[in-house]
Amino acid sequence: MLSTKQLHDIEQLQNEVEAHDDLELKLNWEMLRTRDSDGLDFFQYENGDITAFIGLYAFGSTVEVTGMVKPDKRRKRHFTNLFEQAMAAAVRIGFKKILLNAPAESTAAKEFLKKIGASYQFSEHQMRWQPQSLEASTGFKLRKATIDDLEMRIRLDVEAFDIPKEDAAAMESRIDGDADADIFMIDAEDETVGKIRIERQNNQAWIYGFSILPKHQGKGIGRKVLRHVVKKQHELGYSVHLDVETKNAHALGLYEAIGFKIVHAQDYYLYKG
Helix, strand or coil: CCCCEEEEEEHHHHHHHHHHCCCCCCCCCHHHHHCCCCEEEEEECCCCEEEEEEEEEEEEEEEEEEEEEEECCCCCCHHHHHHHHHHHHHHHHHEEEEEEEEEECCCCHHHHHCCCCEEEEEEEEEECCCCCCCCCCCCCCCEEEEHHHHHHHHHHHHHHCEEEECHHHHHHHHCCCCCCCCEEEEEEEEEEEEEEEEEECCCCCEEEEEEEHHHHHHCCHHHHHHHHHHHHHHHHHCCEEEEEEEHHHHHHHHHHCEEEEEEEEEEEEEEEC
């Protein structure tokens, strides 16, 4: 578990880097705040001040890696030293796939990724809903997920997102302990057809894991559910956000149709060492 000071230092460094580079980092704060194991976070300090940080975020057999270095400490191997430690840990733990995450706008990140031979895989758009009138939606039911829904949640990850079953099981089991999030199952046509997770932090509501079984896609269910959820969170006083991969053109179009706009992008690179 990370200490209060460590979490404060990470946040302080994030704010400094984002302000200096005019970008947004993806630090997976919901995972940082609920770490249940050591050896996944790497810090570099100089005279008591944090200069660099790298976090490993495990999703079953896949690990995502995000890091940052203080602007005036770049090109001094602070980040490179941490990266070598982090990759040694990833290999030791036994992850089968290592994905390096960096803001699409970061030229410094691109230079580093090119130097280490990482290959571009895909991009993920961070979107924010622009407040507008949304009509009420019917024809479905949202209910809080229970332990009995775990297998269906895993099935949805596998069928809708093409996630390996091992990774889906690890991910769904982990997010069950997130106190700031609600997981809802979507019932329609007398059966469970999808799921959606809503996480609230700092007056923001983030939508994650929104999925409909392939055989029920194209019926308008997803659009109705999304409209309902966005409308509800907005009425509760939250700004509404989500992430979507660029290769998921259908989802991107759906989100844009109800008022979501792209505000930032994250690039993912495969690292093979």
